[in-house]
Each structure stands twice: as C-alpha cells, then as structure tokens.
Amino acid sequence: MAGAARVLSVASEAVPLVKTGGLADVAGALPAALAGQGWDMRVLLPAYRGLADRLTGPQTIWRDADLFGGKARVLKGTLGGVMFLLLDAAHLFDRAGGPYSDAGRDHPDNAERFAALSWAAAELARGQGTDGWSPAILHAHDWQAGLAPAYLRYGPEVPVRTVMTVHNIAFQGIAPADKLAGLRLPGWTYSADRVEYFGNISTLKAGLVTADAITTVSPTYAEELRRPDYGLGLEGVIASRARDLHGILNGVDLAVWSPERDPAIIPYSAKSLKGKAENRAALAAEFGLSPADGPLAIVVSRLTDQKGIDLLAEVLPEFISAGGSLAVLGAGDPALEAAMRQAAERWPGRVGVRIGYDEALAHRMFGGGDAVLVPSRFEPCGLTQMYGLRYGTIPVVAATGGLNDTVIGATPASLSARAATGVSFHPVDKTAFAGALRQVSRLYADRSGWTSLMKRAMKAEVGWEAPAARYADLYRSLLP
Numbered sequence: 001m002a003g004a005a006r007v008l009s010v011a012s013e014a015v016p017l018v019k020t021g022g023l024a025d026v027a028g029a030l031p032a033a034l035a036g037q038g039w040d041m042r043v044l045l046p047a048y049r050g051l052a053d054r055l056t057g058p059q060t061i062w063r064d065a066d067l068f069g070g071k072a073r074v075l076k077g078t079l080g081g082v083m084f085l086l087l088d089a090a091h092l093f094d095r096a097g098g099p100y101s102d103a104g105r106d107h108p109d110n111a112e113r114f115a116a117l118s119w120a121a122a123e124l125a126r127g128q129g130t131d132g133w134s135p136a137i138l139h140a141h142d143w144q145a146g147l148a149p150a151y152l153r154y155g156p157e158v159p160v161r162t163v164m165t166v167h168n169i170a171f172q173g174i175a176p177a178d179k180l181a182g183l184r185l186p187g188w189t190y191s192a193d194r195v196e197y198f199g200n201i202s203t204l205k206a207g208l209v210t211a212d213a214i215t216t217v218s219p220t221y222a223e224e225l226r227r228p229d230y231g232l233g234l235e236g237v238i239a240s241r242a243r244d245l246h247g248i249l250n251g252v253d254l255a256v257w258s259p260e261r262d263p264a265i266i267p268y269s270a271k272s273l274k275g276k277a278e279n280r281a282a283l284a285a286e287f288g289l290s291p292a293d294g295p296l297a298i299v300v301s302r303l304t305d306q307k308g309i310d311l312l313a314e315v316l317p318e319f320i321s322a323g324g325s326l327a328v329l330g331a332g333d334p335a336l337e338a339a340m341r342q343a344a345e346r347w348p349g350r351v352g353v354r355i356g357y358d359e360a361l362a363h364r365m366f367g368g369g370d371a372v373l374v375p376s377r378f379e380p381c382g383l384t385q386m387y388g389l390r391y392g393t394i395p396v397v398a399a400t401g402g403l404n405d406t407v408i409g410a411t412p413a414s415l416s417a418r419a420a421t422g423v424s425f426h427p428v429d430k431t432a433f434a435g436a437l438r439q440v441s442r443l444y445a446d447r448s449g450w451t452s453l454m455k456r457a458m459k460a461e462v463g464w465e466a467p468a469a470r471y472a473d474l475y476r477s478l479l480p
C-alpha cells in the first residue's frame with residue numbers, strides 16, 4: 001500500500017475496553033487485524049464511566065462546548081496496540097449501568113447519546129481533530145454509529161468514503177420523528193428514501209441509505225437480509241442497495257481464543273488432546289455435574305429468543321435421558337433465565353446453570369465442553385460456534401446466517417469425505433433440534449469417530465487474517 005490509508009472505525013463497544021456481545025469482539029479485533037496488515041486504524045468509542053483511565057498517555061484531540069447538551073472532548077490513546085479515541089462527554093456517558101441500559105431499563109437518551117458519538121465521528125472525518133489526522137474511510141458499526149455516514153452525506157461534501165456494517169438488523173436505532181431536529185438532522189431528511197422509517201427515525205436505515213458500501217457479517221445473512229422474515233422491515237432498503245452489499249464472515253481473535261495458549265484452561269491441541277479431558281472433569285466439578293456416558297454440552301449466550309433458548313428448554317428432557325449433560329452460562333430474558341434455573345433444579349448433577357456474564361468461565365466452558373449448542377433462529381455470524389471449532393467443542397448449530405457458513409454439518413457424505421466439523425439442523429424448531437442432539441449422542445458414542453471430528457474442527461480456519469483481507473479489498477475499492 002502506498003502510505004498507510006487511514007480508517008476511523010466507530011462503534012458503541014469494542015474489546016478490550018467494553019463488551020456486551022459479539023459486536024465488541026469484532027469492533028476490537030478487526031481494526032487490530034487491519035493495523036497488522038498496514039492500515040492506519042483508529043477506533044472511536046464512548047468514554048463510558050472509568051474507561052478513559054485505561055488509555056495509555058491520553059491526549060485531547062477534539063473539543064466541543066455543546067455536544068447534545070454538554071461539554072465534550074475526544075481523547076486519543078493506545079491500548080493493546082490499537083489506537084482508541086474516546087468520546088468523553090460526562091452528561092451522556094459518565095453514568096451507572098451498562099452502555100445501553102441500567103438495571104434492565106434503556107437509558108432514556110440513547111438516541112442523543114449515540115447521535116453524539118456519530119456526530120463526533122463525522123467531525124473527526126471532516127478533519128476537525130487537532131492532531132492533523134483525518135481518515136480516508138469512516139467505518140460505522142450498527143445503529144449506534146448509523147448517523148455518522150448520514151451526517152457526512154447530508155452536510156458539506158468531504159472526500160471521505162463510508163462503510164456501514166450490520167451486525168444484527170434486529171436493532172434498528174428507532175427514535176420518534178419529533179427528535180429529528182434534536183438529532184441534528186435537517187427537516188428534508190425525513191423522507192422514505194432517507195431517515196424516515198414507518199413514521200419514526202431509524203439511525204440504522206440512515207446509515208444504510210447514505211454509506212458508500214454496506215457489509216454484514218456472513219454471506220448467508222447478506223442473502224437472508226433481503227427477505228422480510230430476516231430483514232425485519234429493512235429488506236427493501238437492503239434490496240435497493242444489493243450491489244453495494246457484501247457478506248464478510250467474522251473471524252476469531254486467536255490470541256484470545258486458542259486452546260494451545262489459553263491461560264484459563266489446561267492447554268491442549270489437535271495433536272495432544274489429553275488436556276481436554278482434564279478440562280472436562282474440572283468443568284463438570286465447577287458446575288456440580290456428574291456426567292453420564294453421553295456428551296457434556298455447553299451454552300454460552302445471551303438468553304434471548306434470537307438464540308433459540310426456549311427450544312433448548314424443550315429438547316432437554318430427551319437429551320438428558322439419552323445420557324447428555326449441560327452447562328449453561330448466560331443472561332438476558334428473565335423468563336428464559338428462569339427456565340434455565342428450573343432445568344438445573346429438575347436435573348441436579350446433569351444440568352448446571354450460571355446466570356451472569358463471565359469471560360473467564362466462558363473460556364473454561366469451551367475448554368471442557370464436548371459440544372456447544374447454538375440453536376439460533378437467526379444469527380448474522382455468531383462467534384461461539386467458531387470458538388467451539390477452535391476448542392474441539394463440536395458446534396451444534398441451526399443452519400442459518402453465519403452458522404451455515406462456518407460449520408459443515410455431519411451427514412453420511414460429509415463424514416465419509418472427512419469434511420464434517422459439526423452438526424447442523426434445519427428448520428429451526430424443536431423437532432429438528434432434537435434430531436440434531438440425537439445425532440450428537442450417536443456420534444459421541446463412537447469415540448474414534450468423535451476424536452476425528454474434533455481434530456478436523458480444530459483445524460478449521462477461523463482467524464481474522466482472511467476476513468481482514470476482505471475488508472481491506474473493500475476499503476481499497478472505495479478509495480479514489
């Protein structure tokens with residue numbers, strides 16, 4: 001590359017600073033991978049409470065006396081080799097709770113909070129930073145950054161190209177129409193081909209109609225998004241931009257997710273699987289399980305409808321009576337949390353549940369589990385099935401979205417061709433899921449067949465190198 005091209009990536013969460021889900025994994029690891037391939041990357045995030053203290057050598061590079069109702073500045077600093085920019089605006093981000101909610105209730109001013117993030121991104125893209133750095137490309141992630149390409153498009157022209165990535169179209173950044181001026185959108189943008197969406201404003205739609213290119217996180221999801229049952233109201237917008245839409249699979253950060261060097265577990269590899277058995281015993285003990293002869297399955301997930309956790313509750317009786325055991329880590333919908341707790345009470349020693357969010361425990365679960373269950377109704381990409389591949393924790397997935405693109409389901413043909421890396425089922429319902437679990441129990445009973453399956457899974461390419469190269473190609477295609 002002639003001189004490192006500059007890219008400003010904008011998101012509401014990114015590892016290692018703040019994470020509530022897969023968006024953070026991607027918004028943190030993709031820029032790091034691209035920086036490794038020679039791109040000059042910066043990642044803009046809100047400075048939620050306490051975050052600014054974690055940057056090394058923070059420097060102020062932008063100030064605003066009134067950013068949606070208060071003083072703001074952008075701090076620049078590095079962390080883990082990545083250049084982060086933090087939008088420090090106490091009236092918007094220095095508060096109790098998580099990035100989006102506190103005690104289960106959304107922050108009431110989320111529209112303004114993330115409009116402010118997008119506004120600051122657009123200002124930096126316009127060269128307003130005081131350190132002389134301005135990007136050639138602005139890369140916006142999900143609805144929280146959707147207004148950034150819109151502010152650029154609807155304001156004075158600048159030579160900055162924009163990319164909008166959809167990690168989950170179910171979150172659309174809906175705000176009431178009367179917030180238009182409050183969100184600094186000109187009146188004329190309230191039309192069906194701009195930010196208006198069924199009588200409201202959608203910040204995701206704003207990004208989708210204004211960005212130069214759109215990406216989503218798997219080829220199958222890119223196809224699915226054109227259909228009403230997956231596009232969830234935005235299918236028309238997606239279809240109208242089909243030529244600019246790219247499905248690029250996520251990767252896994254192999255520095256964090258590799259059984260050979262994971263400090264949370266006893267290390268093992270495809271060549272030496274001994275540690276896996278020790279991790280399994282430790283995991284069973286940690287969850288108070290005494291597994292029978294069948295597989296020890298794990299679930300690490302938000303407990304929501306999207307993730308098909310209600311189906312899990314329905315198929316458990318048969319799986320348990322066939323000798324399976326289950327360890328669940330997750331949080332989310334109170335009814336699904338309760339269903340998981342009930343399962344643990346009903347099958348003590350066979351089902352163990354931890355409600356909460358625990359990164360280290362997630363590592364121990366992938367280290368010790370035999371199979372990871374991902375029965376999602378829709379899944380833009382999904383990361384846990386890829387962790388499963390890496391750790392030889394066989395993914396059992398619904399054949400949708402990225403699950404379909406990353407796991408080769410076991411069939412007589414794929415098994416005899418030695419291509420299978422997991423088990424997949426379709427349609428996403430109780431009957432098909434139960435059938436998949438029967439298949440898992442059968443495959444597991446054949447110990448040498450299961451070991452071959454594990455070894456093959458562990459060799460699947462799931463790192464960031466190839467996906468980052470695809471983003472790099474896309475960026476290059478946009479540059480003048």
Ligand SMILES: Nc1ncnc2c1ncn2[C@@H]1O[C@H](COP(=O)(O)OP(=O)(O)O[C@H]2O[C@H](CO)[C@@H](O)[C@H](O)[C@H]2O)[C@@H](O)[C@H]1O
Nearest residue numbers: 021022023167301302330356357358362379380381382383
């Ligand atoms: N209780 C818990 N404790 C510890 N860790 C937990 C946890 N619950 C979840 N996690 C972790 O959070 C991440 C979840 O990522 P996913 O990609 O599976 O789904 P998510 O729906 O959040 O992401 C959305 O964005 C990503 C990124 O593009 C897409 O892959 C995905 O399909 C889309 O729905 C994983 O790293 C997982 O290990």
